[in-house]
Amino acid sequence: MSRTTPNILDRPLGGRGSRAGTADAQVSLSSFAYLYSELVQYHQNRVDSISELERRLESSGYQVGLKVLELITYRNREYKREIRLMNILQFVSTQVWKSLFGKNADSLERSIDNANEFMIVDYEPLTSTFVSVPADLGQLSADAYMSGIVAGVLNGAGFQAQVTAHSVALEEGEHNGAPGWSGSLLPPRKEKAVFLVKFAPEVLERDAGMD
Amino acid sequence: MSKSSASTNGATLWAKTPKANAELFSLTYGSLVTEVVRDADGNVNEINEQLEKIGYSIGIRSVDEFLAKSNAAHCRSLQDTAQVLGKTAFKMFLGIDCDVQILSPTTFSLIMQENPLYLFVELPENYKETLQYAILYCGIIRGALEMLNYKVECTLVKNILKGDDVDEIKVELKQILQDGAGDDYKED
Numbered sequence: 001m002s003r004t005t006p007n008i009l010d011r012p013l014g015g016r017g018s019r020a021g022t023a024d025a026q027v028s029l030s031s032f033a034y035l036y037s038e039l040v041q042y043h044q045n046r047v048d049s050i051s052e053l054e055r056r057l058e059s060s061g062y063q064v065g066l067k068v069l070e071l072i073t074y075r076n077r078e079y080k081r082e083i084r085l086m087n088i089l090q091f092v093s094t095q096v097w098k099s100l101f102g103k104n105a106d107s108l109e110r111s112i113d114n115a116n117e118f119m120i121v122d123y124e125p126l127t128s129t130f131v132s133v134p135a136d137l138g139q140l141s142a143d144a145y146m147s148g149i150v151a152g153v154l155n156g157a158g159f160q161a162q163v164t165a166h167s168v169a170l171e172e173g174e175h176n177g178a179p180g181w182s183g184s185l186l187p188p189r190k191e192k193a194v195f196l197v198k199f200a201p202e203v204l205e206r207d208a209g210m211d
Numbered sequence: 212m213s214k215s216s217a218s219t220n221g222a223t224l225w226a227k228t229p230k231a232n233a234e235l236f237s238l239t240y241g242s243l244v245t246e247v248v249r250d251a252d253g254n255v256n257e258i259n260e261q262l263e264k265i266g267y268s269i270g271i272r273s274v275d276e277f278l279a280k281s282n283a284a285h286c287r288s289l290q291d292t293a294q295v296l297g298k299t300a301f302k303m304f305l306g307i308d309c310d311v312q313i314l315s316p317t318t319f320s321l322i323m324q325e326n327p328l329y330l331f332v333e334l335p336e337n338y339k340e341t342l343q344y345a346i347l348y349c350g351i352i353r354g355a356l357e358m359l360n361y362k363v364e365c366t367l368v369k370n371i372l373k374g375d376d377v378d379e380i381k382v383e384l385k386q387i388l389q390d391g392a393g394d395d396y397k398e399d
Contacts, residue, residue, distance in 0.1 A: 008333035025233035027327050030276055031304045032231035032239070034269040039243045042265065046250070060242040067238060067331070100235045126231065145239075 013074060033130040040131070040142065050140045054165075058148035065152015072099055081157075085199070085207040088159055093120050096153055101126050106192075116204050118197045120150065125193040128167070141165040143193045150195055160200035167191040214311070217283070217294040221302030224281060228303060237330035244344065255341040262343070266350020273304065274355035289384055292361070293319040296352065317384040320368070321352075322377050334372050343367045345378055352382060362386040 043056040072095055073079065082088040093105035101122075111117035128142040141147075147165035154161045169191055244262065251257040277283075277300050286292040290313050297309035301321070310322040328345055343349075349365035356363050362385045369379035 008331070025327065025330065026230040027233045027236045027306055028225070028304050029229040029231045030273070032236050034273055035236060035239055035243070038265045038269060039239060041268070042243060042246065056246075060239075060246060063242050063245065064235075064238045071234070100232055102230075102232060 013071070030130075032126070036127055036145070037130065039145070050137055054141065054144040057142075057144035058151065058163075061145040061148020061150075062152040062155075065149040065154075066156045067152075068096060068100065068149065069153045069156040072096060083158075084210065085159065085203065088154065088157055089118055089120075089197070092150055092153055096149070097122075100149070114198075116199045116201065118199075120195040120197065121192055122146075122195070123170075123192045124189060128193065129189075133167075141167045141193070143167070143195070146193070147195050150197065154197065159203050161203065162198045164196050164198075166194045166196060168194050214294050214298065217298035218302070218308070220281065220283060221299040224299065224303040225306050228280075230306075233306075233327045234330055237328055237332070240328050240347070241332065248338075248342075255338065259341075259343050259346050263346045263350040263353075266347040266352075267354040268350075269347075270351035270354020270356075271358050272354075273351065274358045277303065277355070289317060289319065289361070292356070292359070293321075293382070296356075297321045300355075314381075319382055321380045321382065322369075323379075324377055326371060326378050329371060332372060339373060343370065344372050345370065345380075348380055352380065356382075357388070360388040360390065362388055 039060065040053075040057065043053055043060075047053045047056060073081070076095075082091050089108055093108045097103065097105045105120045106123045107119075107121045109119045109121065111119065122143075125143045125146055127145050131142040133140050133142060143165040147163040151161060151163040154163065170189070174192075243265070244258075247258055247261050251261065281295075281299055281303065283295050283299055286295060293311050293313060297311035301307055301309040301323075305327055307323060307325055307327065310324075312320040312322060314320060326345060328347065332344060334342055334344065346367055349367055352365050353363055364383045364385055366381050366383075367378070368381045369375040369377055371378050
């Protein structure tokens with residue numbers, strides 16, 4: 001043993017410039033895809049139903065979400081804490097998305113029917129880019145991991161919410177931009193991912209009280 | 212293939228490959244390991260075995276992508292393979308530079324100064340000596356080389372998380388497999 005590695009809490013937090021002064025640390029997209037596919041397979045071998053698989057993926061993502069919230073907040077020099085509902089949603093769909101997936105979420109919508117429901121839309125979610133769901137798993141959304149991350153960030157920030165991922169068929173002409181991840185190698189996606197965020201009633205009450 | 216052309220090729224491939232955030236990669240692996248640890252009830256051999264198996268399954272698939280994209284020259288010896296593996300493949304997939312040490316005609320070591328799997332990782336005391344967090348790579352190498360007819364054994368001999376200054380994976384060639392269908396498929 002030639003040197004003692006400093007305790008992890010004594011090391012710099014990393015992020016921008018942590019790796020020998022270059023850009024943000026990166027690995028190849030396919031490495032992530034392989035790893036994610038193993039994560040899904042690992043869980044798949046241990047569950048009996050689709051919903052259980054989604055739940056397990058969500059709980060994996062949840063832990064990641066809690067850590068991501070902390071990371072981004074510490075790196076953000078303002079040390080600002082979002083306390084308003086819309087701000088935290090903006091934070092998730094821009095900053096969190098950007099730092100994890102390298103782009104903003106495509107849109108953030110409010111549900112017309114229910115005041116406590118919001119939707120974050122991503123036309124090319126990273127986690128399902130290389131996944132094709134077999135027919136016998138029909139309803140599975142491979143983006144459950146991402147919804148877990150969102151839930152982790154929101155709950156960690158004090159906004160109790162349930163988040164679920166849904167694959168929704170694209171309407172004609174809705175999104176025909178060039179696929180961002182793998183250039184033109186992949187066929188255009190027929191589905192988008194919608195992350196449905198359902199806030200607990202007390203969160204809305206609290207937010208209304210701040211107006 | 213010479214050492215320098217293998218690393219030039221690696222750098223070129225890395226430059227054009229689409230990227231993902233290494234933190235997401237690291238955190239995702241972290242959550243997978245956590246899950247494996249929980250399921251194995253703390254049986255550390257089972258944990259290592261499972262992580263190695265996960266790597267193996269990545270290896271047998273990623274080798275296809277590597278061969279399709281890398282344009283690497285034919286390897287004439289295990290030394291060549293070691294260079295391509297360390298200098299080209301590790302660079303292309305993980306963006307890291309690996310040192311390759313040839314130990315004997317049938318063994319070599321890959322030495323990594325940095326490891327994207329470790330970004331936020333520290334092992335608790337009870338797992339520090341025994342849990343091989345990066346054994347994933349051993350599985351990947353075993354799987355990938357098996358598809359190329361090399362049966363190898365990989366061991367993580369040095370491990371940053373344990374307190375070593377580098378990660379070292381020792382690869383030992385056990386057997387060169389023969390091409391062709393297995394016995395089950397042969398006609399009588």
